[in-house]
Amino acid sequence: MLKKLRPTIGIIDSGIGGISILNALKAKFKGGNYIYFADNLNMPYGNKSAKFLKNRVNNLINYLKTNYLTDYIFIACNTASSVLKLADADVIKMQFDTNYTYLVTPLTKQTLQNINVVADKTLAKLIEKHIFNTKALNRIIKYHVNLHKLNAMDCFVLGCTHYELVYDLFKKYCPNSKIIKNSDFILKDFNMNFETNETSILFLQSKSSKSYIQKLKSLVED
């Protein structure tokens, strides 16, 4: 009997946000072969046009499929997920549920209908920039929580993977709200069968920068 192959999972995001998905996948499955594509050249996706994003993400999907033989691809970006119409079963994108209120980027807001959303222009970019500066991050999240009056809500969903990276800070400033990570929904239903506990992660970026790769690597949880 031949052994089952270790699946290759591609993760696409504009920057560091998708790391939250990578960490969640790593926690759920013991091993795996991950290709993380940070499109840092086009960071942030939140203020790009829908046409541009559709084209770009489709190109990246093809690139990962042909060059890295991916078995699954996660569109680890709520903005990109909201503009894409996909037919391929092996490409998994973020979903939105009309029962919840979402904190999202402006482009995601434009594409969502019948969903309660709070849009923020700059937060994703600020998190990307100050991810390792705890003091600054505290100030930023506190400001945005007050701006959008998030702490007055009973429940809201973090509709951008960048926000998920600072889940703990949202929790800190909204102690009485139920905060949900949008990636929890898709990961709950996602399963793969393989027999290995080896993990490999390859980081790719569209704008070459050694320090950026280091930044991505240091966000990966053991």
Add this chain to the structure above:
Amino acid sequence: MCGIYGYVGKLDAYNEVFNGLKLLQYRGYDSCGIAYLSNNELKIVKTVGTIDNLPKIKIKCNLSFGHTRWATNGAVNYDNTHPHISFDKRFTVVHNGIIYNANEIKLALQNKGINFYSNTDTEVIANLLASLNGDVDERIKSLFNHLKGTFALIIENEGALYLVKKFSPLNILKAEDGIYISSDVSSLKTGQLYSLKDYDVIKIKDNQILPLSGEIAFTKYNNCIQNYSLNNFPHFMLKEIYETPTAIENTYNYLKDIDVSPYFKNIKDITLIGCGTAYHSCLIGGEVLKKLNFNIKTELASNFTLFKKINKHHLHIIVSQSGETADCIKAAENIKKFGGKILVITNEAKSSIVKFANHIILTKAQKELAVASTKTYCSQVFAFILIAKKLKNANYTINIKKFKKSLTNYIKNSNIISAAKMLSKLDKTILIGKDIDYLTLLEASLKIREIDYIYTIPIYSGELKHGTLSLIDNQSIVLSLNTDNVANKLSNAINEIESRGGKVIKFEQFMPKKYYKDFSCIYSIIPFQLFSYFIAIEKGYNPDMPKNLAKSVTVE
């Protein structure tokens, strides 16, 4: 490079492929292997070296395919020999060409947990097919998306054969007794032939030929393979040198009625392009065409790139014996892209390069099997001289019977063996000459390098004293050529060598007293061809199959 051959039909398939591969050995002979389907199980035999090292298996089987290798990716050893099998044993592949992104794909596959047993790009293809998802037909079609590079493939999966082609040649032939597949049409029998186009995928199942992409149209094809026997000669190289007069006669009879002047109408600039021996014939061609006031440039195909539009007064002449030389085909593509005119001079009317040509001139040298080109070089040089003569005088004729007789007698009576014995003891030599003789020496020098493994330096006689003379000592043997035998032409250089203890073998002494002066380049190269042949014999090498080389260079 490499050659692939396959057969499906009622004859003994293993034997058909065994004999077919023998005819493809000119494309490489580092190692070879055959796969055959016996009792629904695919078995494989492989060996390092030539086809004769493979076992002669007498077994009833109706499907077989094989490969003769010229190593490009991975060393010459058993593990790297084709056919290669995928990790799940479902796909067996033979491949002619190079995959440029093989390392990247291999890494991606290794990350999935696939182990590799060879260093070839072919095993990557087999494992890629096995790791893709979906229907087998679709997986095979998707190879064009995954693979960068050149490839002609035969892939076996559950008793079906798939043929895939991009850039490297592949042909399929329907005959009464079965279906034949080969890299080279000339190795195929008589029947209905289809030469695959780029991006074609063909499936052969239950003796049915099904195109999976593209359309196929068969045309009638005749071939007589029996001409390829040695005919009492010890080697093909010697046989082919002896066939030079016939090759030239056939080329003359073909060319005499062709009006070449329209090809050169309004042409001011000519660029001649070739590789190896063909490049040397281009140099001679350039020299003779220069006298007709064309602006001549000669380029190596491997070094040829254009960047701007070509004007209509510019003609590109590409010379390729096989018509499959990858560098020449790339150059032709490049020229076409910039709107240039191409005249192809080739020995193979049905070769890949022909489709790029505005005009074609054939050399009728017939099949040449020895790796070192001899009769085809002479035919190319002859064609160039004849073209130049015809351009100057449309009614130009020669008495070809007399010319042939003169050449035949000359080859028969040549007495070069003692000189060859002398040089066979050395591992390096210098060749000196002037003017067009120097160009002949470039070719002579290549012959001695490729089949005798002797380092050779061809040099203009006047240049000797500007550096190379320091190599001369009392052990040195220098080969000189002075076709016109003009006194003093080389005498200074010869004196410089002899006064330092070096010995000079004057090759004009082997030439006949009377010969056709217009065609002196043909007379002058023949002693060198024979010379290199006899050195190889003296040294115990096989002149037909020099190490590391192959006849038709179908990789860039």
